[in-house]
Amino acid sequence: MSLYRDTGVVLRAHKLGEADRIITLLTRRHGKVRAVAKGVRRTTSRFGARLEPFGHVDAQFYTGRTLDVITQVETVDAFALPIVGDYQRYTAASAITETADRLTLDEGEPALRLYLLVTGALRALAEGGRDPSLVLDAFFLRAMAFAGWAPAITECARCGEPGPHRSFSVQSGGAQCGRCRSAGAVHPPAEVFLLLEALLHGDWPVAEATTQAVRRDVSGLVAAHLQWHLERQLRSLPFVERRARESPIAHQLGSDGTSTDPEVPGATQGTRERGVTHDATAT
Amino acid sequence: MYEGVVQDLIDELGRLPGIGPKSAQRIAFHLLATDPADIGRLQDVLGKVREGVQFCEICGNVSEQEKCRICRDSRRDTSLLCVVEEPKDVLAVERTREFRGRYHVLGGSLDPLSGVGPDQLRMRELLARLGAEEVSEVIIATDPNTEGEATATYLVRMLRDFPGLRVTRLASGLPMGGDLEFADELTLGRALSGRRAL
Ligand SMILES: [Zn+2]
Ligand SMILES: [Zn+2]
Numbered sequence: 001m002s003l004y005r006d007t008g009v010v011l012r013a014h015k016l017g018e019a020d021r022i023i024t025l026l027t028r029r030h031g032k033v034r035a036v037a038k039g040v041r042r043t044t045s046r047f048g049a050r051l052e053p054f055g056h057v058d059a060q061f062y063t064g065r066t067l068d069v070i071t072q073v074e075t076v077d078a079f080a081l082p083i084v085g086d087y088q089r090y091t092a093a094s095a096i097t098e099t100a101d102r103l104t105l106d107e108g109e110p111a112l113r114l115y116l117l118v119t120g121a122l123r124a125l126a127e128g129g130r131d132p133s134l135v136l137d138a139f140f141l142r143a144m145a146f147a148g149w150a151p152a153i154t155e156c157a158r159c160g161e162p163g164p165h166r167s168f169s170v171q172s173g174g175a176q177c178g179r180c181r182s183a184g185a186v187h188p189p190a191e192v193f194l195l196l197e198a199l200l201h202g203d204w205p206v207a208e209a210t211t212q213a214v215r216r217d218v219s220g221l222v223a224a225h226l227q228w229h230l231e232r233q234l235r236s237l238p239f240v241e242r243r244a245r246e247s248p249i250a251h252q253l254g255s256d257g258t259s260t261d262p263e264v265p266g267a268t269q270g271t272r273e274r275g276v277t278h279d280a281t282a283t
Numbered sequence: 284m285y286e287g288v289v290q291d292l293i294d295e296l297g298r299l300p301g302i303g304p305k306s307a308q309r310i311a312f313h314l315l316a317t318d319p320a321d322i323g324r325l326q327d328v329l330g331k332v333r334e335g336v337q338f339c340e341i342c343g344n345v346s347e348q349e350k351c352r353i354c355r356d357s358r359r360d361t362s363l364l365c366v367v368e369e370p371k372d373v374l375a376v377e378r379t380r381e382f383r384g385r386y387h388v389l390g391g392s393l394d395p396l397s398g399v400g401p402d403q404l405r406m407r408e409l410l411a412r413l414g415a416e417e418v419s420e421v422i423i424a425t426d427p428n429t430e431g432e433a434t435a436t437y438l439v440r441m442l443r444d445f446p447g448l449r450v451t452r453l454a455s456g457l458p459m460g461g462d463l464e465f466a467d468e469l470t471l472g473r474a475l476s477g478r479r480a481l
Contacts, residue, residue, distance in 0.1 A: 012396060013429075017301045043458055048467030052429045055469075078468035084432035087393075087440060094395040236395035 002063045006030050007076055009118050010055045011097040015041070023051050023070065024101060025059070026118055031111045032104040035061050035068040047073050054080040054093050054122055077119070079126040088241040089125045092136040095236045096121050099140065102230060103147050114146050133215060133242045134207055137222045138199040144226060145200065149173075151225045153196045156180050164193060170224045192217045216242065289315070341412070343388035343405050345370045353377075353385055360384045362419040366409065366438065368392050368426055376424060384422070387412065392430035393437055401437065413445060420449040427455050427473075452477075 008027035019041045040047045056077035061068045083093045100118045121139040144150040151174030154163045158180040167176040167185040191214045198206035297307035339351035363384025389404045425431035442450045456474040
């Protein structure tokens with residue numbers, strides 16, 4: 001039996017047996033780890049709520065035959081408390097952890113950069129100073145860069161010609177110059193390219209100076225780009241709230257089964273077809 | 284591997300939640316040695332389950348009739364509504380004998396990772412009830428875990444502007460019999476924010 005210790009963030013928790021859970025963590029040095037937390041669902045568990053999703057913990061594991069087993073846990077950052085207190089942040093955090101889970105196929109393969117991105121994004125959501133929607137899109141862009149398929153933004157995706165360019169094609173990998181432009185390309189406003197660039201590089205003063213309309217376009221393009229590259233759709237993405245609703249009661253009572261919010265276009269909900277049509281009609 | 288039907292039985296039992304291969308084997312051999320009359324009763328119950336369990340048309344709890352026993356009971360306080368995730372939570376609250384109001388079963392908790400959003404739960408039915416019934420207080424009794432907390436957050440936001448409605452949440456705090464220093468940050472944080480004057 002060998003022991004190891006690492007810090008990690010809880011991506012998911014699945015019930016196992018009567019009182020146990022299988023916890024999926026993204027750790028600093030061991031990449032994705034799936035480990036059993038025994039008795040964690042009992043109210044008397046010494047783990048308490050430390051191994052709930054979004055928790056950032058320092059844990060000790062021992063290597064089991066099939067799954068590792070968590071023996072000790074201490075909290076590094078209790079991100080969950082502020083995140084679950086705000087539904088918009090909760091849905092964004094869910095999309096972040098699902099993406100991280102999907103981008104780490106092999107357990108035990110170190111993914112330090114992704115770990116830093118996830119903890120950074122959850123910290124920003126927990127602190128609450130930034131627009132959760134911008135935090136999510138910045139995370140998506142950087143996670144795609146980690147995976148090796150971030151969209152081209154300043155240079156042409158096909159020939160590398162420096163921009164700024166005016167066309168964007170999800171299928172072709174991002175920005176396109178006039179010569180390489182493909183048939184399905186969309187023509188978002190210049191501010192959209194600026195926001196994409198700012199989010200990818202963490203330029204928050206620029207990002208936070210943008211209008212809601214530009215943010216919506218960016219969310220649509222980022223989601224479409226992400227979904228294009230993932231084999232399966234993200235389950236959580238359709239549930240992400242892109243902005244706080246002003247009047248939930250009127251909204252709920254006024255809707256008749258199709259909860260479409262006129263200010264949240266389908267593009268931000270992230271299917272690749274919708275993303276393209278939305279931006280095509282916007283020009 | 285056992286032959287034929289015995290292995291089939293072990294495989295089927297092993298699909299049930301909380302039953303691993305060893306337990307499945309133990310239950311299978313227990314059933315093989317059981318009085319045929321006992322097996323008959325189990326068969327009957329399973330048959331009825333297969334024909335379909337009914338859910339109360341008002342609260343969503345499992346029920347033998349269109350309306351469940353609690354919703355039919357005229358002695359229950361109709362001004363109090365306790366919102367829970369699952370039918371088993373109704374039983375848990377009932378066992379306390381502290382609550383005389385009625386229930387609303389959501390059918391789960393908001394869990395985007397499992398594809399469950401507000402439209403997959405009985406949120407709309409809850410709003411319809413609040414519009415039609417004389418409810419003065421909604422008690423949110425979702426599970427004290429991440430998904431349950433997020434569901435409570437959503438409910439509070441959805442209900443906070445409802446005229447004349449008091450929205451409360453089950454208190455959560457430190458488990459009795461323990462030391463403060465062993466409490467995790469989430470539990471201690473909730474206990475602090477939910478503290479009360481004495
Ligand atoms: Zn080009
Ligand atoms: Zn009922």
